[in-house]
Amino acid sequence: GAVVSQHPSWVICKSGTSVKIECRSLDFQATTMFWYRQFPKQSLMLMATSNEGSKATYEQGVEKDKFLINHASLTLSTLTVTSAHPEDSSFYICSARSFGGKYEQYFGPGTRLTVT
Amino acid sequence: AQKITQTQPGMFVQEKEAVTLDCTYDTSDQSYGLFWYKQPSSGEMIFLIYQGSYDEQNATEGRYSLNFQKARKSANLVISASQLGDSAMYFCAMRVGSGDKLTFGTGTRLAVRP
Numbered sequence: 001g002a003v004v005s006q007h008p009s010w011v012i013c014k015s016g017t018s019v020k021i022e023c024r025s026l027d028f029q030a031t032t033m034f035w036y037r038q039f040p041k042q043s044l045m046l047m048a049t050s051n052e053g054s055k056a057t058y059e060q061g062v063e064k065d066k067f068l069i070n071h072a073s074l075t076l077s078t079l080t081v082t083s084a085h086p087e088d089s090s091f092y093i094c095s096a097r098s099f100g101g102k103y104e105q106y107f108g109p110g111t112r113l114t115v116t
Numbered sequence: 117a118q119k120i121t122q123t124q125p126g127m128f129v130q131e132k133e134a135v136t137l138d139c140t141y142d143t144s145d146q147s148y149g150l151f152w153y154k155q156p157s158s159g160e161m162i163f164l165i166y167q168g169s170y171d172e173q174n175a176t177e178g179r180y181s182l183n184f185q186k187a188r189k190s191a192n193l194v195i196s197a198s199q200l201g202d203s204a205m206y207f208c209a210m211r212v213g214s215g216d217k218l219t220f221g222t223g224t225r226l227a228v229r230p
Contacts, residue, residue, distance in 0.1 A: 042223075044218075049216065105216070106163070
């Protein structure tokens with residue numbers, strides 16, 4: 001089946017620094033990727049929809065200047081958490097839907113971010 | 117607005133028995149899709165099963181089946197012959213129309229007892 005990878009799988013950073021998370025579709029082209037955030041023992045909340053070659057669409061309440069998304073190619077989307085603060089600590093998961101593929105989204109393994 | 121409700125925060129089931137995880141949804145759209153995902157402790161989201169709103173038959177995928185009751189707006193997941201490896205969080209999700217956005221429920225944690 002389709003494989004989506006994320007890097008890094010976990011990261012610890014200091015408050016005020018920026019962190020970049022990569023999401024790659026390994027064996028298919030993804031015109032659309034999604035970024036979710038999941039707090040402990042809670043559900044996934046969609047942060048933004050990333051389209052290759054265009055600006056990301058952010059969900060209401062998500063700061064676009066804080067969570068920068070770049071979908072540079074059909075296999076790579078990046079999420080940069082700028083000026084991270086402890087409240088940004090969370091589990092970030094990306095997903096991708098293949099171009100012309102079936103209905104389901106394929107999820108990456110997630111990135112656990114801890115801001116100290 | 118779309119909403120998914122999972123009322124069971126946690127469930128226990130004996131190994132080899134069947135279990136039903138509840139999911140109700142709310143949408144005014146006629147075209148929608150319902151999904152179930154499994155999230156083990158490692159964190160990855162594993163797609164289990166899909167049901168389209170116009171599908172006449174309930175979806176089945178191996179030990180997973182979806183009990184789709186459109187009039188009641190419910191899409192319960194049935195896992196037959198539970199295995200220890202089925203212990204995980206289970207999320208029900210919905211996609212409306214031709215869009216790609218998924219709305220997730222709050223999840224049900226399933227624990228399979230040996």
